Amino acid sequence: MKDAVETRDVHGLSPSQLKISMGIIGGMFFVFGFLSWINAILIPYFKIACELSHFESYFVAFAFYIAYFVMSVPASYLLKVAGFKKGMMVGFFALALGAFIFVPAALTRTYGIFLVGLFTLGIGLAILQTAANPYITILGPAERAAQRISIMGICNKFAGILAPLLFAAAVLKPTDQTLFDSLASLSDTARATALDALIRRVILPYSLVGTFLLLFGLGIRYSPLPELDTDQQDTSANAAEHDKKQHIFHFPHLILGAVAIFLHVGTQVIAVDTVINYATSFGIQLLEAKVFPSFTLFITICGYLLGIVCIPRFFSQTTALKLCTTLGLCFSLMILVAKGMVTFLGHQVDASVWFIVLLGLPNSLVWAAIWPLALDGLGRFVKIGSSLLIMGLSGNALIPLVYGFLADRWGLREAYVLLIPCYLYLIFYAFWGHKIRYWKKEKRKLEPETKSSASLVG
Template sequence: MSKTTAAVRADQLSQRDTWISIGIIGMLFFIFGFVSWVNAILIPYFKIAFTLSNFDSYLVAFAFYISYLVMSVPSSYLLKAVGFKKGMMVGFFAMAVGAFIFVPAAMSRTYEIFLLGLFTLGTGLAVLQTAANPYVTVLGPKENAAQRISVMGIFNKGAGILAPILFAAVILRVGDNELFQQLDTMTPEAKDAALDELIRRVILPYSVVGTVLFGLGIFVRFSPLPEIDTEHETAEVAEANSGKTSIFQFPHLILGAVAIFLHVGTQVIAIDTVIPYANSFGIGLMEAKVFPSYTLAFTILGYLIGISLIPKVISQVNVL
């Protein structure tokens, strides 16, 4: 394989531009977290608004994350064809489209259209994450890569702490507990009217989100981020990879993929199920809406440990 490693012109950046670039990538990870972890509120919210079963409500998470499986490999071809910065712009535009799909979905109160919007959001996010993660490695010394990953994790989880709280503040009202309790006793006409009003509360926040995502796509396209060169590799890398003809000859890559699969899976289960779990104890949505934020706050502790210990106290390899 002649192009196994990305050689980047990041070494040509001044220290100031390097920090600016790291800040931009941090912003991207914040956006990733905000869009991803708001699902923790959408799952119970849609369950009420569409009177769904537990299984059907978790199609929110399925529609969002299945896009990663579908789009991860096509994302790499897109980035190779148009470059990383243009590719990230496309990713932001796709996410904006996904957010705007929420408008007709809410107007018609059609769950399937919401799922399409979530899939489209996830598609854009798959492109963005495919592009953003290599930057974490190349923007700075490789010995500190794990430390930078921890910093990006804090951006991601910090957004996740804010997202459920802010989203719940926008779409939930003080009297909603009473409304939720009365739904089963309403006439069909009154119930439909109440649920229509409930689901249409997402129109304004997702219209704002879509507009911001579109603007961020333009911003990233013309930002000072260095372009990643996937056409060339250093002599050291070329020598190390000579004779390798299959991706399975890179065990660190395979193990990393397994690690990320398990890491993301455990996070999604913990965060996206905590509100329904609380509901099983009789704790309503209005009280449980902050539980995902608490869960994410504890995950930040691990990242803080990584920043403080790696590589000064313990090496990246030993941590792994």
């Protein structure tokens, strides 16, 4: 009996319970990835079917991810009242509703209704991400948090590799390129009829996805996934000091971390969601260009595997963050300057496209490293702190829109200059920002107290 007790972790979980929990959360991250990264193919698909500009097409990402900004704080209160499992069930029900909204949207070919469906999907994911990310962060030793998040990242990105390929297989045909090339020459009536038929191909796959999500939510509710008490997590020597902090804005490393998440996810979604449109600008057909997001996410998985093997054995998660952010800046600069057609893996395209694909490597460990650094020492503020970081996912909504705006005015390549300031800030957080524990005003207030205490001791 004594040995059995000793093998349990700080949450009272046995190794087998820990594995089951990791497996369930891994399944959730697979669903997150599938629903998120399918946007990479939805953007050019809606651009054609709904006759949109670059700027308008990136409202797919905006509608989907702005829900994180709207819902993440309410989600933290939902989880506090209902608990993790019931809250996750509600999140899956919201996902199912969002998928079903695609049916009337497709029947009427109304872009606005599609955006409502995407926003509803985003609400569901905001709830689930608010639960799953702190859950996996605190489910085990803090120094291995980046390793666990990397495992979840593999589930997420593997789904992302499959999503655009499966979507293309379900709704696109080999003869569609002829249709796309001839749309401009068709009469208004003939073009509308062809586009109506094209957009209605999403009805069956999204109906099946909605049904699956509904059943998954019920399964989570009655699964053996344990509830974790995150309100009692701060047992460190600094607990008394943290009790003086009245709200999350007293934690600079958290606030700066939320900004870092905002910029990181924006750079990540640009690397995945814009590469198809960018590749087609060099004359590649959509049915060929659809593989480039999968290449990017495959490279990301390689980065995750590297992190699992090396963290913390060979280097810390903080060192990984420093390396990845610096490498991301270098690749971003190469996108702007690298020119010339390169043939690789059977695809002949401009060299800059391959540097977009390579961004998957530095992007792999940034998310995994920021979370434990930003949540360090939050104690009873873990849930609300997590919701603030999830709000940072709204970077996926706003940054692609800025890219689309710049692409319409400056050009698709030139718009990637947006990545430069993003990676510069991430470098700042990796080297200095995560160490900041007091704002300057707070530090000035503490200095007189420290001096006074020192004189009394003297």
